Amino acid sequence: MFKLISIxxxxxEQRKGWRRLADGVETMIEMTTAQxxxxxxxxxxxxxxxxxxxxxxxxxxxxxxLVDFGLQVCFRSEEMVLLRGAMQAPYCYRLQxxxxxxxxxxxxxxxxxxxxxxLADTVPGASAVEPIxxxxxxxxxxxxxxxxxxxxxxxxxALEPALAHRNPLPLNFNxxxxxxxxxxxxxxxxxxxxxxxxxxxxxxxxxxxxxWYCAHLGLIPSDVLLLPDGSPAVAFxxxxxxxxxxxxHTLALAQGFAPLYSHSAFEVVDTDAIGMGQRVLHERGWRxxxxxxxxxxxxxxxDYWQDAWGDKHEHYCDGDLFTSDRPTGFHPxxxxxxxxxxxxxxxxxxxxxxxxxxxxxxxxxxxxxxDLSVRKLxxxxxxxx
Numbered sequence: 001m002f003k004l005i006s007i008x009x010x011x012x013e014q015r016k017g018w019r020r021l022a023d024g025v026e027t028m029i030e031m032t033t034a035q036x037x038x039x040x041x042x043x044x045x046x047x048x049x050x051x052x053x054x055x056x057x058x059x060x061x062x063x064x065x066l067v068d069f070g071l072q073v074c075f076r077s078e079e080m081v082l083l084r085g086a087m088q089a090p091y092c093y094r095l096q097x098x099x100x101x102x103x104x105x106x107x108x109x110x111x112x113x114x115x116x117x118x119l120a121d122t123v124p125g126a127s128a129v130e131p132i133x134x135x136x137x138x139x140x141x142x143x144x145x146x147x148x149x150x151x152x153x154x155x156x157x158a159l160e161p162a163l164a165h166r167n168p169l170p171l172n173f174n175x176x177x178x179x180x181x182x183x184x185x186x187x188x189x190x191x192x193x194x195x196x197x198x199x200x201x202x203x204x205x206x207x208x209x210x211x212w213y214c215a216h217l218g219l220i221p222s223d224v225l226l227l228p229d230g231s232p233a234v235a236f237x238x239x240x241x242x243x244x245x246x247x248x249h250t251l252a253l254a255q256g257f258a259p260l261y262s263h264s265a266f267e268v269v270d271t272d273a274i275g276m277g278q279r280v281l282h283e284r285g286w287r288x289x290x291x292x293x294x295x296x297x298x299x300x301x302x303d304y305w306q307d308a309w310g311d312k313h314e315h316y317c318d319g320d321l322f323t324s325d326r327p328t329g330f331h332p333x334x335x336x337x338x339x340x341x342x343x344x345x346x347x348x349x350x351x352x353x354x355x356x357x358x359x360x361x362x363x364x365x366x367x368x369x370x371d372l373s374v375r376k377l378x379x380x381x382x383x384x385x
Contacts, residue, residue, distance in 0.1 A: 029330045032230030036210035036221040036237065036253070038328070043122050044115040045218035045240045046108035049196055049250045050154055051091055052264055053105050055098030056309070062095050065307040068284050070193035070268065070277060070315070074160065075135050082134065085193040085266065086165040090136035090157040092196035092266075101309040103261035105150030106199055107140075108217055109157070116141045116155055123216055132157065143216075146208040147259040149201065153217075165192040168270040184272075190280050191273035191315060197265045198249050202256030202352075204365040204372055210235055210253050222248050222322055223297045225333035227379055231255070231371070233333035236297055238322060245321035248298040257377060258361035260352065263289075263304060263312035267319070274303045274315045281305050290349050293342020297331070302339075304349070312349075333383055350384040 056062040059081055063073060071083040074091055082091040096104070110116065116129045119141045127142040138156035145151055169186060170178045203209045210232070213219045219237040227233050236249035254262060268274060274292055282288065289312050291303030300316040307313060331337060338345045352358055366372045 029226055029332055030230055031224060031226055031232065031330055033207060033232060034211070035207045036214055036224065036232065036235045038220050039211075039214045039218065042214065042218035042240075043216045044110050044119060044153075046153070046250075047111055047239065047241065048109040049198065049239075050089075050107035050109045050152075050157075051094050052196065052199060053094045053096065053103075053107070053150065053152070054311075055096050055100065055102050055104055057097070057099060057101060058308070059095055059097055061308050065286060065313075066093060066095075068190050068281055068286065069305065069313055070191045070266070070273075072163070080134070082136075084160065084163075085195045086163040087195045088159050088162040089195065090138075090160055094134070101311075103149075103311065105152065107152040107154050110153055110155050113139060113155055116153060119143065119153055119216065146205050146212050147201070147203040149259060151217075163192075165194070166269060169272050186272045186276055188276065188280070191268045191277040193266045193268060193315075195267050197247055197267045197316060197319070198251060199264045200252040200254065200262040202254045202258070202260040202262055204256060204258055204361075204369045206232065206253065206255045206371040210237070213237060213251060213253075219251060220324065221328045222326065223329040223331060225297075225331055225337060227255075227333055227376065227383075229376075231376070233380065233383070240324050242324050245323055248300075248320040248322060255371065255376070255380065256352070257365055257372060258352075258358065261311060262350075263314055265300070265302075265314035265316050268315050268317050270317055271301055274301060274317060277305075277315045278303050290343060290345060293339040296337055296340050297329075299340075310353075335383060345384075347384075 063081055066083055071085060071093055073081060074084045075082040079097045081095040083093040084091045116139060120126045120129050123143055125144055129139055129141055132138045132140045132154060136157040138154050140152050140154045143151040169184060172179050218240045220240050222236045222238045224232050225234040234252060234254045237251045238248060239246040239250050287306040289304035289306050294301050298319050300319040302314055302316045304312050304314045335345055366374060
């Protein structure tokens with residue numbers, strides 16, 4: 001009871017307060033919307049971001065990029081490919097054959113079958129608890145979030161043992177030399193991806209979508225970027241693992257004009273792995289998106305690459321870890337808030353592809369969504385290109 005009261009009080013207090021950004025300037029900023037906030041009693045608390053789901057018309061081409069990126073194929077059929085990282089897990093990437101290239105959704109893991117049944121009985125539109133039709137087995141509940149993304153909540157998948165991978169390279173610092181009479185020669189090969197870290201989505205119905213993840217999966221806002229009117233531009237949501245540290249964000253939601261995949265991020269061993277990944281992906285002809293640099297919110301050292309269909313994938317290392325006690329931070333949304341150092345975020349990184357379906361979605365959602373207006377879209381375009 002005392003912890004619940006503390007969470008509610010913290011949420012109220014953190015909606016308004018001083019926040020110090022990377023340039024050292026303190027700014028008073030206040031959120032004027034209801035979401036995103038920590039939910040006092042979520043339906044369940046997800047424990048892990050399990051996998052991404054993509055449809056691709058050319059599985060071979062999709063696999064080539066992902067293997068060059070550092071993932072490893074662990075199952076393949078005519079209609080599906082599963083890929084994994086080096087850490088103990090069934091898989092973290094599911095490719096399904098489809099007529100068009102599109103992002104379908106993603107999966108979260110929970111700790112018990114009881115939590116699956118609770119979701120099935122509680123969340124509107126949830127499927128029944130059902131077997132998972134892939135080699136990892138287990139059971140799932142299939143949900144659809146308010147923006148239309150598929151969310152599979154799973155339990156009981158068979159774990160594959162961890163794969164061998166190199167340790168972080170020992171580094172010499174002034175006054176603390178640990179590498180004597182030895183050279184630094186990391187292997188010239190795709191970096192060993194350890195695990196899936198997070199996914200970032202754009203949504204039109206921002207309030208409903210962010211509230212849904214906090215209410216049903218127990219995600220906690222770590223940091224929120226606010227527009228001048230006090231509405232959120234981006235929220236970084238993390239898992240609630242109690243006293244166990246969790247990644248600064250597992251899911252990030254950005255205000256957009258339509259439901260869109262922005263990017264996904266995969267942890268690698270160290271900064272040299274990021275640099276070697278850049279070399280290998282460049283030499284093999286893949287398109288670079290942004291990096292290398294270090295983010296401000298989350299602190300990750302990052303590098304972004306695009307697959308054959310332009311979908312962005314991030315290598316990262318050295319991210320922030322928060323327990324559930326860490327309160328939410330609120331910050332003004334600026335292009336400068338995206339990174340501490342490195343290449344400035346190019347306008348192409350956030351610029352959507354404006355084909356006829358995108359224009360139709362923009363017009364439809366500006367008319368329909370309470371979170372959108374022409375003025376807000378102009379503000380977002382000026383801030384992020």
